[in-house]
Amino acid sequence: VRRNSKKEEDKPTDREAERRRTIIRAAINVFAKKGYHGCRIADVAKEANIAYGLVYHYFQDKDELLSSVFDVAWTGFVSRLREVASSTASLEEKVRRVAHVAFEAYRKDAQGVRVLILEIARSPAGGQMKRHAAFTEVLRMADEMFQAAKQRKELREDLDTLLCSALLFGAIEMALTSFVLGLADGRDPQALATAEKQVAEAFLRGVAASGGAAAEWRSEVLDDRLKLSRRM
Amino acid sequence: VRRNSKKEEDKPTDREAERRRTIIRAAINVFAKKGYHGCRIADVAKEANIAYGLVYHYFQDKDELLSSVFDVAWTGFVSRLREVASSTASLEEKVRRVAHVAFEAYRKDAQGVRVLILEIARSPAGGQMKRHAAFTEVLRMADEMFQAAKQRKELREDLDTLLCSALLFGAIEMALTSFVLGLADGRDPQALATAEKQVAEAFLRGVAASGGAAAEWRSEVLDDRLKLSRRM
Amino acid sequence: VRRNSKKEEDKPTDREAERRRTIIRAAINVFAKKGYHGCRIADVAKEANIAYGLVYHYFQDKDELLSSVFDVAWTGFVSRLREVASSTASLEEKVRRVAHVAFEAYRKDAQGVRVLILEIARSPAGGQMKRHAAFTEVLRMADEMFQAAKQRKELREDLDTLLCSALLFGAIEMALTSFVLGLADGRDPQALATAEKQVAEAFLRGVAASGGAAAEWRSEVLDDRLKLSRRM
Amino acid sequence: VRRNSKKEEDKPTDREAERRRTIIRAAINVFAKKGYHGCRIADVAKEANIAYGLVYHYFQDKDELLSSVFDVAWTGFVSRLREVASSTASLEEKVRRVAHVAFEAYRKDAQGVRVLILEIARSPAGGQMKRHAAFTEVLRMADEMFQAAKQRKELREDLDTLLCSALLFGAIEMALTSFVLGLADGRDPQALATAEKQVAEAFLRGVAASGGAAAEWRSEVLDDRLKLSRRM
DNA sequence: AATGAATGAGGATTCATTCAT
DNA sequence: TATGAATGAATCCTCATTCAT
Numbered sequence: 001v002r003r004n005s006k007k008e009e010d011k012p013t014d015r016e017a018e019r020r021r022t023i024i025r026a027a028i029n030v031f032a033k034k035g036y037h038g039c040r041i042a043d044v045a046k047e048a049n050i051a052y053g054l055v056y057h058y059f060q061d062k063d064e065l066l067s068s069v070f071d072v073a074w075t076g077f078v079s080r081l082r083e084v085a086s087s088t089a090s091l092e093e094k095v096r097r098v099a100h101v102a103f104e105a106y107r108k109d110a111q112g113v114r115v116l117i118l119e120i121a122r123s124p125a126g127g128q129m130k131r132h133a134a135f136t137e138v139l140r141m142a143d144e145m146f147q148a149a150k151q152r153k154e155l156r157e158d159l160d161t162l163l164c165s166a167l168l169f170g171a172i173e174m175a176l177t178s179f180v181l182g183l184a185d186g187r188d189p190q191a192l193a194t195a196e197k198q199v200a201e202a203f204l205r206g207v208a209a210s211g212g213a214a215a216e217w218r219s220e221v222l223d224d225r226l227k228l229s230r231r232m
Numbered sequence: 233v234r235r236n237s238k239k240e241e242d243k244p245t246d247r248e249a250e251r252r253r254t255i256i257r258a259a260i261n262v263f264a265k266k267g268y269h270g271c272r273i274a275d276v277a278k279e280a281n282i283a284y285g286l287v288y289h290y291f292q293d294k295d296e297l298l299s300s301v302f303d304v305a306w307t308g309f310v311s312r313l314r315e316v317a318s319s320t321a322s323l324e325e326k327v328r329r330v331a332h333v334a335f336e337a338y339r340k341d342a343q344g345v346r347v348l349i350l351e352i353a354r355s356p357a358g359g360q361m362k363r364h365a366a367f368t369e370v371l372r373m374a375d376e377m378f379q380a381a382k383q384r385k386e387l388r389e390d391l392d393t394l395l396c397s398a399l400l401f402g403a404i405e406m407a408l409t410s411f412v413l414g415l416a417d418g419r420d421p422q423a424l425a426t427a428e429k430q431v432a433e434a435f436l437r438g439v440a441a442s443g444g445a446a447a448e449w450r451s452e453v454l455d456d457r458l459k460l461s462r463r464m
Numbered sequence: 465v466r467r468n469s470k471k472e473e474d475k476p477t478d479r480e481a482e483r484r485r486t487i488i489r490a491a492i493n494v495f496a497k498k499g500y501h502g503c504r505i506a507d508v509a510k511e512a513n514i515a516y517g518l519v520y521h522y523f524q525d526k527d528e529l530l531s532s533v534f535d536v537a538w539t540g541f542v543s544r545l546r547e548v549a550s551s552t553a554s555l556e557e558k559v560r561r562v563a564h565v566a567f568e569a570y571r572k573d574a575q576g577v578r579v580l581i582l583e584i585a586r587s588p589a590g591g592q593m594k595r596h597a598a599f600t601e602v603l604r605m606a607d608e609m610f611q612a613a614k615q616r617k618e619l620r621e622d623l624d625t626l627l628c629s630a631l632l633f634g635a636i637e638m639a640l641t642s643f644v645l646g647l648a649d650g651r652d653p654q655a656l657a658t659a660e661k662q663v664a665e666a667f668l669r670g671v672a673a674s675g676g677a678a679a680e681w682r683s684e685v686l687d688d689r690l691k692l693s694r695r696m
Numbered sequence: 697v698r699r700n701s702k703k704e705e706d707k708p709t710d711r712e713a714e715r716r717r718t719i720i721r722a723a724i725n726v727f728a729k730k731g732y733h734g735c736r737i738a739d740v741a742k743e744a745n746i747a748y749g750l751v752y753h754y755f756q757d758k759d760e761l762l763s764s765v766f767d768v769a770w771t772g773f774v775s776r777l778r779e780v781a782s783s784t785a786s787l788e789e790k791v792r793r794v795a796h797v798a799f800e801a802y803r804k805d806a807q808g809v810r811v812l813i814l815e816i817a818r819s820p821a822g823g824q825m826k827r828h829a830a831f832t833e834v835l836r837m838a839d840e841m842f843q844a845a846k847q848r849k850e851l852r853e854d855l856d857t858l859l860c861s862a863l864l865f866g867a868i869e870m871a872l873t874s875f876v877l878g879l880a881d882g883r884d885p886q887a888l889a890t891a892e893k894q895v896a897e898a899f900l901r902g903v904a905a906s907g908g909a910a911a912e913w914r915s916e917v918l919d920d921r922l923k924l925s926r927r928m
Numbered sequence: 929a930a931t932g933a934a935t936g937a938g939g940a941t942t943c944a945t946t947c948a949t
Numbered sequence: 950t951a952t953g954a955a956t957g958a959a960t961c962c963t964c965a966t967t968c969a970t
Contacts, residue, residue, distance in 0.1 A: 015933090037269035040960065051935040056962070092440060132413065139415060146439075156434075156441050162416065163407060163430050164439050170406025174398040181364065183371060184394060198395050202388075206438035207378075207396050208324060209388050247950095273944065283952040285946085294944065479929095501733040504964065515931040517967085526965065556904060596877065603879060610903075620898075620905050626880060627894050628903050630870040638866025639859060645828065647835060648858060662859050666852075670902035671842075671860050672788060673852050711954090736939060747956045749942085758940065 020058050020068070023048050027069045031115040036066070073112045074134050077105055081138060085145040091154035094145060095168065096200040102172045103196040106179065106186070114180050117173060139165045168203055175199050252290050252300070255280050259301045263347040268298075305344045306366050309337055313370060317377040323386035326377060327400065328432040334404045335428040338411065338418070346412050349405060371397045400435055407431050484522050484532070487512050491533045495579040500530075537576045538598050541569055545602060549609040555618035558609060559632065560664040566636045567660040570643065570650070578644050581637060603629045632667055639663050716754050716764070719744050723765045727811040732762070769808045770830050773801055777834060781841040787850035790841060791864065792896040798868045799892040802875065802882070810876050813869060835861045864899055871895050 026048035030039045041062055045052045059065040084097040106113045142165035149155040155164065175195050179186035186192065258280035262271045273294055277284035291297040316329040338345045374397035381387040387396065407427050411418035418424065490512035494503045505526055509516035523529040548561040570577045606629035613619040619628065639659050643650035650656065722744035726735045737758055741748035755761040780793040802809045838861035845851040851860065871891050875882035882888065 019933090041962085042960080053936060053963080054934055057933065062961070136413065136415060139410065153441055156437075156439055159430055159434060159439055160426065162410065163427055164434065166406040166410045166415075167403040167431065167434055167439070170402035170404070170409070171399040172402070173406065174402025175395060177402070178371065178394060178398045181368065183368060183398075194392065195395055198391055199399065202391060202396065202399055202435075202438070204438045204440040205388075206434070206436045207388055207391055207399070208436040209385055272942090284944095285953060286951055288945070289950070483929095505966085506964075516965095517932060518930055520966070521929070600877065600879060603874065617905055620901075620903055623894055623898060623903055624890065626874060627871060627891055628898065630874045630879075631867040631895065631898055631903070634866035634868070634870025634873070635863040636866070637870065638862040641866070642835065642858065642862045645832065647832060658856065659859055662855055663863065666855060666860065666863055666902070667898075668902045668904040669852075670898070670900045671852055671855055671863070672900040673849055715954090737941085738939075748940095749957060750955055752941070753954065 016058070019050075021072075023050070023055060023058055023065070024069050024072050027065055028073065028112055028115050031069065032111045032118075035118070036115075039066075041065075069115070070134070073116050077101070077116070078134070078138060078141075080105075082141060085141050091145075091149035091152070092200075092204055094149075095204055096197075098142075098168065099172055099196050099200040099203075102176065103192055106176050107189075107192060110180070110186055113176060117177055117180055138169065142168060171199055171203055248290070251282075253304075255282070255287060255290055255297070256301050256304050259297055260305065260344055260347050263301065264343045267350070273297075301347070302366070305348050309333070309348070310366070310370060310373075312337075314373060317373050323378075323381035323384070324432075324436055326381075327436055328429075330374075330400065331404055331428050331432040331435075334408065335424055338408055339421075339424060342412070342418060345408060349409055349412055370401065374400060403431055403435055480522065485536075487514070487519060487522055487529070488533050488536050491529055492537065492576055492579050495533065496575045496582075499582070505529075533579070534598070537580050541565070541580070542598070542602060542605075544569075546605060549605050555609075555613035555616075556664075556668055558613075559668055560661075562606075562632065563636055563660050563664040563667075566640065567656055570640055571653075571656060574644070574650055577640060581641055581644055602633065606632060635663055635667055712754070717768075719746070719751060719754055719761070720765050720768050723761055724769065724808055724811050727765065728807045728814075731814070735762075737761075765811070766830070769812050773797070773812070774830070774834060774837075776801075778837060781837050787842075787845035787848075788896075788900055790845075791900055792893075794838075794864065795868055795892050795896040795899075798872065799888055802872050803885075803888060806876070806882055809872060813873055813876055834865065838864060867895055867899055 023044065027039065027044045030043045030047050034043065041055055042052055044065070045055055048055075055065065059068065080101045081098060084094055084101060087094065087097075089097065139162065143162045146155055146159075146161035146164045150157065150159075150161060155161070178184045179192070179195070184191055184195065255276060259271065259276045262275045262279050266275065273287055274284045276297070277287055287297065291300065312333045313330060316326055316333060319326065319329075321329070371394065375394045378387055378391075378393035378396045382389065382391075382393060387393070410416045411424070411427070416423055416427065487508060491503065491508045494507045494511050498507065505519055506516045508529070509519055519529065523532065544565045545562060548558055548565060551558065551561075553561065603626065607626045610619055610625035610628045614621065614623075614625060619625070642648045643656070643659070648655055648659065719740065723735065723740045726739045726743050730739065737751055738748050740761070741751055744751075751761065755764065776797045777794060780790055780797060783790065783793075785793065835858065839858045842851055842855075842857035842860045846853065846855075846857060851857070874880045875888070875891070880887055880891065
């Protein structure tokens, strides 16, 4: 008399989780189109093809929805980064993999990355430290990775590790931004592959042609700083 | 009864320009504190110590004010960049100077840079292409700079110039972001000076310790990409 | 297979009636805690430990539930009053019994009386004449009681009977209110007993010490009314 | 050149105060019609002939408006009561004056009293203790009045003073309620005058015909309480 | 009967913008 | 110019009610 598959008993929870995912996905799309603050609950509901009020069954309020969007978009990314950072590979390998994780995320869900880059990672300086913290988290994680690399002599001794972290993610982020903004063609797999490779390569070896005037580097920078400082 | 010297006739215009500047400065401060979208006209007026109705004498509407904020914060920066990019200096020198311009902007007006970085450069993907365009403009300018450098063999041949632009500004921006977010101490001049120097240096020479496993680099990246791609 | 005793056939109805009672009781408790308007269907359902959709099996809508709450709380009270009013006892006895009915109701179900006093008897002036009417009903009933008493010379000749009704119930209600609001301790049986006795006594004999300046009473009230009327 | 009347300089403040009063008056009217909770800001604005956004210039939110309504309606009443209670008149005189204050309030502003009686004095048990406290305040004030009277032997010795307070205000309130509800004709000045006089008179001397069966009063009440208590 | 997901109208509140002074 | 009162569209959120299971 009783229907007995495990599947059926799980369904209620599954349904709910699925709905939440649907709504979050809709929210991500709306973000991508209208931006973080232009995102109205009504838009999300319409995008998700559900009634307005239903959003409030699954999320306390707009803020919780927004936080969830962030979590979903961010958590997977961070856990993949952590995996790479904590591996035993060489620094070079790790850097390439970090770039790969970021570009792969873009390939899989450009929309999500768009939101991450344009809307969430930086913006609402005001209320939500969660994002702030999350952003910081990644830099710290990379910082540790570079510190370890420094001890293993894989990193130039003179470089600050936190700065290296900033540079790596800044480079990656801006590279993706150029795709997000349409300066480069994100639909061209070759372009993405090249960018991914070059980001890591340039980060590791620099952009200057070898044999260049590297020697002159330590010359006094302060002099032209004085000259320049009045210009602003 | 009325004195009619040149001075007096100029004054209205001066006054107006000054008022505009006052309001824009107030807007920048509010942005820095509350973020782009948390910025209400009333807040700006209060920060500028004027009645909020008065804002509408100097600016068509909120959008024009926002655009003006952007222009003020952006224009000076871009013109300084252009100056550097169009100079005859070597690529290395140019890169150092670009970094210097950016860091100097931060030293002069951290608040303004904060706004540029956290609020304006990216966010309101929706309405304002102006910012979009402006952002693009810088990347294109740098692109030309790198193309020229490539021709002069100052840039590694294998690197895409647009990507180099993205990397340079990504690195600079994220380095400044680490100050903006408080990960690094922006009040310490030494920290800023070091960061400025290292950003340029790392961009030019890379972060990898020389003599490292550079040889393995050209080995097949695609292989592990295949392995990794399933993990996401 | 199916047993078909009377019992079973009655049960559905019993069940339903019991459910209704459960829900109404829950509603009363919620009213007492959150007030008439703070009472959401969901709260009632939770208090009754049922799904909130189920409320709609037993009640047409919120209004019917509210009406039912009112009926349950009110009907018993009124029928007891009617019993007293229509008895052949003396006015004094009747008054004491009316007070007793009211205080006994409080002893049995302070929560219910609380609702009656604070929420239902007066408030939603708007939609529901039912309550209005019910309130009126009691005053009319008492009015008749006092008219009869007047004819039997048990009531002072100069007093308006409707006014007497208002005074009696006003006195009782406010006395209970002082318990409901916690000004007097409703958990102290002695306090309740005293209040009950004194309400009736004071209503019948007045509060003024006997032998007092009763004579001056008929003096002109209008005079000081004129003086006072300007002060408002 | 300068216009110099005091009046003009006061105007801004006056205007504001006047507006607030206008809005509060409108709110009172809406309350009287639709009840405390049926009162929408939009209704108040319409009643006051202003845009509803304007309400928010003068009041923080709905709650502050409601509180203000309460204050306006209550404060004057209480201060008049206090005046009476603290005077040196005899208890009888004071009681008459208290009744007069209440009835006069009704004559002056039946709508306001209606709101006080039907909506504010009791209802929103939930949020606002302000009203609660205010209600209590009056009872306490009267309590002190009766305590003093007791010491001067103007009050029957056996009566609890707090109970007397409750009875007095209960009687007055219910008498007014009968007008508010339309059971008695509030537009008939004679009816009001009579009610006022009789409320005080009945409160002081009781309703029972003199020479009645007063003697039997102290007979056992407990006996019939036992009998009655099972009836409920 | 019972459940709670789904719906959407209703109402509070905010804030850009206008306008009378 | 300068002020801030006035306006009302836009948007969040609540909650009574319906409905599929």
